Amino acid sequence: MSKFQALDLGLVVRGHGRHYIVEDADGKRFVCHPRGKKSEAVVGDQVRFADSGDEGVIEAVEPRRNLLFRQDEWKTKSFAANLDQLLVLVAVEPVFSESQLTRSLIAAESAGIRMAIALNKTDLPGTDSARERLAPYRAMGLQMFEVALKADPEGSRATLDPWLKDQRTFVLGPSGTGKSTLINLLVEDAKAQIGEISQALNSGRHTTTTTQWYWTDETRTTALIDSPGFQEFGLHQILAAELWRWMPDLREHATCRFANCSHIHEPDCGVRKAVDAGLISAGRYRIYGEILEELQRKTW
Numbered sequence: 001m002s003k004f005q006a007l008d009l010g011l012v013v014r015g016h017g018r019h020y021i022v023e024d025a026d027g028k029r030f031v032c033h034p035r036g037k038k039s040e041a042v043v044g045d046q047v048r049f050a051d052s053g054d055e056g057v058i059e060a061v062e063p064r065r066n067l068l069f070r071q072d073e074w075k076t077k078s079f080a081a082n083l084d085q086l087l088v089l090v091a092v093e094p095v096f097s098e099s100q101l102t103r104s105l106i107a108a109e110s111a112g113i114r115m116a117i118a119l120n121k122t123d124l125p126g127t128d129s130a131r132e133r134l135a136p137y138r139a140m141g142l143q144m145f146e147v148a149l150k151a152d153p154e155g156s157r158a159t160l161d162p163w164l165k166d167q168r169t170f171v172l173g174p175s176g177t178g179k180s181t182l183i184n185l186l187v188e189d190a191k192a193q194i195g196e197i198s199q200a201l202n203s204g205r206h207t208t209t210t211t212q213w214y215w216t217d218e219t220r221t222t223a224l225i226d227s228p229g230f231q232e233f234g235l236h237q238i239l240a241a242e243l244w245r246w247m248p249d250l251r252e253h254a255t256c257r258f259a260n261c262s263h264i265h266e267p268d269c270g271v272r273k274a275v276d277a278g279l280i281s282a283g284r285y286r287i288y289g290e291i292l293e294e295l296q297r298k299t300w
């Protein structure tokens with residue numbers, strides 16, 4: 001028996017620098033800090049901790065079922081661990097970057113996490129063009145929702161509730177799409193901060209600054225994890241040669257002459273044929289090329 005097994009088992013519900021909030025099996029929350037210099041725990045982690053009066057100590061992080069993260073040249077940024085699913089929230093405004101959307105889906109796919117896209121603010125003009133930009137994602141079989149979290153809270157709740165029920169869902173998306181609005185709608189006492197979108201820049205303010213776990217119900221079976229918006233989304237954890245495998249529309253057509261086809265310049269490439277035939281969207285294929293180039297530039 002490891003010496004840690006005598007310790008309390010807890011769930012990390014929030015992390016901020018070297019301070020964590022850990023929740024025990026009864027729902028009681030403790031401020032903890034990690035033993036040693038490095039803080040390895042992330043939101044969603046199961047940890048062994050000792051509650052020693054004022055501040056607890058995290059002694060060990062239990063093995064993870066999965067980890068959602070991004071990685072650029074210099075650092076790895078973990079979103080959360082042990083997730084059931086990812087909800088990528090985009091909005092009619094601010095206009096979403098298809099590259100960022102694709103990158104978050106690749107991160108989830110490669111981490112083995114189920115995902116869906118929700119388009120928010122469908123009360124605004126511009127909904128049709130946003131819907132059109134999402135057509136390739138619908139076509140590749142992704143679960144899709146349309147909501148207006150502020151304009152039609154009850155309808156939005158009815159749309160999302162069945163998918164969210166009894167699951168641990170990470171809510172990811174650019175700043176200003178309505179992630180905190182969603183949390184506030186579904187979690188009664190969330191008081192998540194909601195920011196007024198900065199109209200002038202057509203980009204949201206970064207209102208949420210830390211990742212935080214919320215239970216929607218007292219029985220603590222359904223969880224939503226709010227996260228700050230992000231700008232960069234590196235995928236350096238992905239092998240260049242395997243990138244296409246994490247893009248379902250490319251994967252479907254990757255019957256090529258060469259087994260190690262990069263789908264860029266080789267003859268008899270099923271992916272390129274599918275792009276020419278309009279079966280893979282030109283936008284998605286262009287983003288594939290851009291990410292591939294980034295990954296091939298990697299020096300390690």
Ligand SMILES: Nc1nc2c(ncn2[C@@H]2O[C@H](COP(=O)(O)OP(=O)(O)OP(=O)(O)O)[C@@H](O)[C@H]2O)c(=O)[nH]1
Nearest residue numbers: 148149150175176177178179180181195207208229
């Ligand atoms: N028109 C419209 N605006 C909405 C809707 N839902 C949310 N908003 C607004 O969008 C703005 C941003 O909402 P937030 O929930 O703070 O966005 P966020 O994704 O949490 O943003 P960050 O924390 O910065 O990442 C707020 O002003 C909301 O009132 C909607 O259905 N329609």
Ligand SMILES: [Mg+2]
Nearest residue numbers: 179180207208
């Ligand atoms: Mg927020």
Ligand SMILES: [Zn+2]
Nearest residue numbers: 256261263269
């Ligand atoms: Zn190919």
